[in-house]
Amino acid sequence: MAIELELKLMVQSEYLKSASDFLDEICTLSNTDGQSRQPTLALMNAYFDTEDASLMKAGMALRIRSVNSERYIQTVKTRGSSRIGMHARGEWEWFLTKDQLDLSLLTEVPLPEPLQDMSWANALIEVYRTDFERQVWNIVTQETKMEVVCDRGLVTSPYGKDAICELELELKSGNEAGLYDFALNIAEHVPVQVSVVSKAQKGTRLKYGKIKFPKKPLNTSNELELAAYWYEVWLVYWEAMYFMKDEALMQPVRHSMSQLTLCLPSELAYLLECLDNELEQCLVEDESMLLGLLASMTSVGTVMLRVGKWLNRQAF
Numbered sequence: 001m002a003i004e005l006e007l008k009l010m011v012q013s014e015y016l017k018s019a020s021d022f023l024d025e026i027c028t029l030s031n032t033d034g035q036s037r038q039p040t041l042a043l044m045n046a047y048f049d050t051e052d053a054s055l056m057k058a059g060m061a062l063r064i065r066s067v068n069s070e071r072y073i074q075t076v077k078t079r080g081s082s083r084i085g086m087h088a089r090g091e092w093e094w095f096l097t098k099d100q101l102d103l104s105l106l107t108e109v110p111l112p113e114p115l116q117d118m119s120w121a122n123a124l125i126e127v128y129r130t131d132f133e134r135q136v137w138n139i140v141t142q143e144t145k146m147e148v149v150c151d152r153g154l155v156t157s158p159y160g161k162d163a164i165c166e167l168e169l170e171l172k173s174g175n176e177a178g179l180y181d182f183a184l185n186i187a188e189h190v191p192v193q194v195s196v197v198s199k200a201q202k203g204t205r206l207k208y209g210k211i212k213f214p215k216k217p218l219n220t221s222n223e224l225e226l227a228a229y230w231y232e233v234w235l236v237y238w239e240a241m242y243f244m245k246d247e248a249l250m251q252p253v254r255h256s257m258s259q260l261t262l263c264l265p266s267e268l269a270y271l272l273e274c275l276d277n278e279l280e281q282c283l284v285e286d287e288s289m290l291l292g293l294l295a296s297m298t299s300v301g302t303v304m305l306r307v308g309k310w311l312n313r314q315a316f
Helices: 013-029 103-108 177-187 199-208 223-243 247-261 266-282 287-295 298-315
Strands: 002-010 036-049 060-067 071-078 087-096 125-140 144-157 160-174 193-195
Touching (some): 002 177, 013 125, 013 144, 013 160, 036 199, 144 177, 177 298, 193 298, 223 247, 247 287, 266 287, 266 298
Antiparallel strands (some): 002 087, 002 193, 036 060, 125 144, 144 160
């Protein structure tokens, strides 16, 4: 088993080439050993569950991945722990000889209690799939080795489709703060925003049509827990605004930012207040242009990343 720790950045399609060019330039100009552009991959992931979503409810994802239509990999991911804007989860992988699940391999996985009797095994169906192109860069900074990928494609299911357009920074070794530092370097040049919505969540969202929010902490006197909560609410509403193409969600976006401001040290609170002033100015523009205008702002991503870095440093 491996623990996968990654930072995901959403990026609108019109800025994807700028992100790719920026990463290419970093590798071209670098003399650092191990820093390089890797071959582009064509990936297909088929996700399986029961009709009543037994695996999803138990916090597990099961998929088969096809790489360039040549190799097949079976993967199990568990929900893992919350990392405040990052994704941390258990992951098991096995190479397969064909495009067919091998459930005997799951004996290596500590299955959640509701799934341990394997009664669900004969009821599995393919519930959604993802097809996307993946560009890959190996990046080495002073204390961190990471894999940075740029994914573009679609999530499809019987219930509809959703776009995949994102960057992922996965920690390979070293200091996880390096993920935030490098992401900030990207965000200062290309408009990106932090995302907490995985491809698997995009697939299940197509069926259930629900936006998943974090649970509000029971201990509301703990400012760090409240800050983490309002930070993730902010990220969820921001992504939902683009998924639903609904400018009206700017109101809860700004509300979550204002609540977060109350829980932050003065320097970060000031950055958030300045960003809110920028957002308020955007609201006087033509409503039909609002989402495009917001997506072009590098300040959104940089503030999200600075707050996320601080929160993770306090919590872990």
